[in-house]
Amino acid sequence: MSAAKRPRTVADLRARLARLRLSGPDAERAKRLLGLYLETAEAHGQDFDTVAREMKxxxxxxxxxxxxxxxxxxxxxxxxxxxxxxxxxxxxxxGDDGGVILEAEARRLHAALAPLSGAPDGREWSARACPSLDPETRMCRAYDARPMICRTYLSPDAEACRQVAEGVPAPGPGTLGAQRLYLTVQAAGRALLAGAVTVPTYALARIAAAAVEGRDLATALREARHKPRVLDDERGRLAGD
Known part of the structure; x- marks a missing residue:
């Protein structure tokens, strides 16, 4: 995209959104809701840089x-x-990824876990457990800062969750639609900012591990940053593609 076509105002972002072609079952709803966000930002006089930072x-x-x-x-x-x-x-x-989270979530999770640096973490209970866990109580030590991927994953059957954790497929556990919508909104935002601002995603497990192992936020973000395709791959997985 040439420099002349880079968005420079909130109005530019709204114009891009009107032209945006986005696939997936939540695409139109995500575009409509992101449009309301941009409309509100413009009405309140927010400048492009502020809106771009929030979207990133x-x-x-x-x-x-x-x-x-x-x-x-x-x-x-x-x-x-x-x-x-x-x-x-x-x-x-x-694996060592733990799922897709966004920058605001990564920053909040790191801030919640950094004070626990050096303390035993969930990996002492299970080698593949999230470092956010207390290994004795198995309670999340960053519960209020947990990202959407944690908030939207539910199951009507705890035994099915145990089986899935052991690598045995089982019906029941799944992700609520809010997770798919949130990722679609972020995909739309990334498309609107293309050529002006890079919009990354991050690996939940790597952010948590970096925090409890004493690495600073900048290092954690660098280590946990995904390749651009990961967001689209995760949207496709949740949509059943």
């Missing part, structure tokens, strides 16, 4: 996804969830 960090995506999750409170999937304190099988992670 994923704040609109987190707010929109969080609002969608809150609206589902009382839905059967939430009401019937078997989740309980200390039931941490969902916190046994696949």
């Amino acid at each position: 960090a994923g704040l609109p995506a987190v707010r929109i996804g969080g609002a969608d999750l809150a609206a589902q409170d009382g839905a059967p999937a939430i009401r019937e969830a078997a989740c309980a304190p200390g039931c941490a099988f969902c916190c046994i992670l696949a």
Whole structure:
């Protein structure tokens, strides 16, 4: 994209959004909600740099996804969830990635865990457990700072979660639609900022590990940064592509 076509104002972002072609089951809804965010920002006189920083960090995506999750409170999937304190099988992670999180979430998670540097962590309970866990209680020590991927993963069957953690496929555990919407909003924001601002995603497990192992935020972000395709791959996985 040439420099002349780079967005420089919030109005430019809104114009790009109107032309944006985005695939996926949540695409139109994500575009509409992101459009409302941009419209509100422009009405309140926010400049391009402020809006771009928020979008890069994923704040609109987190707010929109969080609002969608809150609206589902009382839905059967939430009401019937078997989740309980200390039931941490969902916190046994696949690989060393742990899932996609956005910059604002990465910063908040690191800040919550950094004071615990050097203390025993979840990997003393299970080698693949999230470092955020207390190994004795199996409670999340960064619960209030947990990202959307944690907030949206539920199961009606704790035994199924145990099986999945052990690598055995089992029906039941799954991710609520708010997670897919939040990632789609971020994908849209990344497309709008193309040519002006790079919009990364990060690996949950690597941010948490860096924090509890005493590495500073800048190092944690560098180590945990994903390749650009990871966001699209995760959206495709959640959409069943």
